[in-house]
Amino acid sequence: MARKSWAPALLSFLILFLFLGVWHVATLPEKGAQVVDDEYAKLVGAAAASGQKSAMPGPVDVGKKVWSHLADPFYVRGTNDKGIGIQLAYSIMRVLVGFFLAALVAIPLGFLIGMSPTVYKALDPFIQVLKPVSPLAWMPLALFTIKDSGLSAIFVIFICSLWPMLINTAFGVMSVRKEWLNVARTLEVGPLRKAFRVILPAAAPTIMTGMRISIGIAWLVIVAAEMLVGGTGIGYFVWNEWNNLSITNILSAILAIGLIGMLLDAVLNRLAKAVTFPE
Amino acid sequence: MSPVSDQPFVKLEGVAKRFQTGGGANTVFEDLWLSFGQGEFVCVVGHSGCGKTTILNILSGLERPSEGYVFIQGREIAGPSLDRAVIFQSHALLPWLTVLQNIAFAVKSRWPDWDKGRVREHCQRYIDLVNLTGAEKKRPAELSGGMKQRVGIARALSIEPMMLLMDEPFSALDALTRGVLQEEVLKICGETRQTVFMITHDVDEAILLADKIVLMTNGPEARIAEVVLNTLPRNRDRHDLHRHPHYYPIRNHLLDFLIDRSKNFHQELGFKNCDPKNPPLVMPGISEVRAERPPSPALAGLRT
Numbered sequence: 001m002a003r004k005s006w007a008p009a010l011l012s013f014l015i016l017f018l019f020l021g022v023w024h025v026a027t028l029p030e031k032g033a034q035v036v037d038d039e040y041a042k043l044v045g046a047a048a049a050s051g052q053k054s055a056m057p058g059p060v061d062v063g064k065k066v067w068s069h070l071a072d073p074f075y076v077r078g079t080n081d082k083g084i085g086i087q088l089a090y091s092i093m094r095v096l097v098g099f100f101l102a103a104l105v106a107i108p109l110g111f112l113i114g115m116s117p118t119v120y121k122a123l124d125p126f127i128q129v130l131k132p133v134s135p136l137a138w139m140p141l142a143l144f145t146i147k148d149s150g151l152s153a154i155f156v157i158f159i160c161s162l163w164p165m166l167i168n169t170a171f172g173v174m175s176v177r178k179e180w181l182n183v184a185r186t187l188e189v190g191p192l193r194k195a196f197r198v199i200l201p202a203a204a205p206t207i208m209t210g211m212r213i214s215i216g217i218a219w220l221v222i223v224a225a226e227m228l229v230g231g232t233g234i235g236y237f238v239w240n241e242w243n244n245l246s247i248t249n250i251l252s253a254i255l256a257i258g259l260i261g262m263l264l265d266a267v268l269n270r271l272a273k274a275v276t277f278p279e
Numbered sequence: 280m281s282p283v284s285d286q287p288f289v290k291l292e293g294v295a296k297r298f299q300t301g302g303g304a305n306t307v308f309e310d311l312w313l314s315f316g317q318g319e320f321v322c323v324v325g326h327s328g329c330g331k332t333t334i335l336n337i338l339s340g341l342e343r344p345s346e347g348y349v350f351i352q353g354r355e356i357a358g359p360s361l362d363r364a365v366i367f368q369s370h371a372l373l374p375w376l377t378v379l380q381n382i383a384f385a386v387k388s389r390w391p392d393w394d395k396g397r398v399r400e401h402c403q404r405y406i407d408l409v410n411l412t413g414a415e416k417k418r419p420a421e422l423s424g425g426m427k428q429r430v431g432i433a434r435a436l437s438i439e440p441m442m443l444l445m446d447e448p449f450s451a452l453d454a455l456t457r458g459v460l461q462e463e464v465l466k467i468c469g470e471t472r473q474t475v476f477m478i479t480h481d482v483d484e485a486i487l488l489a490d491k492i493v494l495m496t497n498g499p500e501a502r503i504a505e506v507v508l509n510t511l512p513r514n515r516d517r518h519d520l521h522r523h524p525h526y527y528p529i530r531n532h533l534l535d536f537l538i539d540r541s542k543n544f545h546q547e548l549g550f551k552n553c554d555p556k557n558p559p560l561v562m563p564g565i566s567e568v569r570a571e572r573p574p575s576p577a578l579a580g581l582r583t
């Protein structure tokens with residue numbers, strides 16, 4: 001058993017080194033002139049296109065870049081030149097604000113939908129129509145009405161976090177076991193106490209699953225949203241670095257986005273575990 | 280030992296339950312008349328689907344009868360009440376709460392203004408009563424089936440109800456655990472003179488625990504066929520129960536009913552033309568001859 005426990009970790013490292021090795025070899029500078037079409041040469045720059053060095057940075061370049069970002073993540077050198085840490089902080093802030101506003105609306109509303117078949121039937125058509133709309137489709141409307149790019153991004157996060165939490169909360173509340181509700185009824189438990197002491201804990205695991213899905217989607221959407229609105233945020237950073245043709249920065253940002261996404265999911269997972277009960 | 284007032288503790292009058300199904304109304308049972316006094320232990324026996332759980336739900340107030348009335352101490356049941364505690368077949372513990380918290384939830388529902396210490400002390404009394412001392416901090420998932428059912432019993436008793444309603448409380452347990460719990464329930468109910476309404480499939484369980492055994496005909500359109508009076512002395516013991524001369528007559532009577540008579544009772548009923556308002560009270564232990572109404576003194580003497 002002891003052997004087995006470190007085997008997956010070892011395998012993970014092997015895969016990582018293999019990947020880095022292949023990447024490194026594939027991006028080594030090539031000898032001799034290379035035929036490339038003009039369009040491409042214009043895009044990546046003459047030096048890269050002529051073949052002194054591959055346009056694609058190797059793992060060492062990216063590693064150096066990541067190190068430089070880590071060394072000074074929060075610098076500000078003008079509006080278009082801010083540290084990756086600052087940009088990530090903007091994005092995380094927007095995601096958290098949008099997410100919590102959505103939770104504030106979705107959980108009580110989901111409770112209501114789950115408790116009342118009438119409310120459920122009344123709201124279901126709206127939910128069914130609005131849910132499949134890409135959150136980014138709201139962006140122009142948000143920009144037009146709110147007239148603030150930062151708030152519009154938060155609004156888009158709000159909209160995309162809303163549905164999974166709403167639907168999961170309603171479903172969780174609806175599927176609370178009848179026998180637990182009967183226990184509450186035979187004990188003459190009042191409606192508020194029943195909601196907080198019976199229905200909420202019973203539905204909590206399902207609600208947390210909805211929150212976990214929501215934060216995952218929110219983190220996916222924020223990058224695209226910030227690419228659209230610009231100004232600040234990791235999405236804007238990626239877009240800006242594309243304009244600067246700094247592939248190393250883009251790769252560093254992708255790594256950072258992945259790690260933060262993993263972290264957000266891990267936090268929600270921890271919370272979900274805390275409210276899960278074995279039956 | 281007869282009830283103090285002439286009014287019975289529980290009274291069912293012409294109770295029927297119908298469920299709407301596709302085509303029309305499906306009558307589970309109808310024209311049920313039954314009454315029993317305070318401190319009596321009543322068992323209902325009948326085949327699956329005759330509506331035993333439905334009767335229990337009506338008595339608990341979780342469901343309403345389609346027709347008829349149910350009175351407790353002369354007042355019609357308006358809904359669930361803390362005066363009637365239910366022990367569910369599936370124990371129905373809240374799995375996110377510990378044993379102590381499950382019982383405390385009930386106690387706080389009963390006495391909302393009690394302070395923490397008082398609630399804790401009260402809970403502990405009932406945890407000790409059902410022999411769960413030491414398991415207070417465990418969650419239901421960590422308990423055996425028998426222990427879960429014990430928590431259910433403690434939770435029901437802790438609110439000091441006027442009446443206990445039990446739906447096949449021991450049917451999911453192994454024979455050994457069942458025997459132990461039956462004796463505990465017998466002891467506790469004997470000491471507290473608790474009024475109990477219990478559903479069972481187990482004839483021996485009924486004879487061990489009940490003062491009166493209500494026999495129901497098969498559903499749909501089930502009725503109360505007879506009420507069997509358990510003439511065994513109340514300080515019964517599982518070990519020498521079967522040595523009592525009344526044991527086999529009662530047991531045979533119950534089994535006869537379940538195996539043969541419950542199916543064709545409608546014909547028997549028509550034949551005898553008996554009154555559903557007064558289901559025959561029979562005492563197979565004393566005589567196989569069915570008496571319409573036993574004389575009260577005999578009844579009082581037997582139930583000590």
Ligand SMILES: Nc1ncnc2c1ncn2[C@@H]1O[C@H](COP(=O)(O)OP(=O)(O)OP(=O)(O)O)[C@@H](O)[C@H]1O
Binds near residue numbers: 298307327328332498
């Ligand atoms: N909500 C409901 N809707 C429709 N029919 C129902 C409903 N609840 C119960 N019934 C019907 O009522 C009948 C009696 O059910 P009930 O659960 O009371 O039987 P039971 O005597 O307790 O049976 P068992 O011994 O198997 O527990 C069954 O035929 C069942 O199909």
Ligand SMILES: [Mg+2]
Binds near residue numbers: 331332
């Ligand atoms: Mg049943």
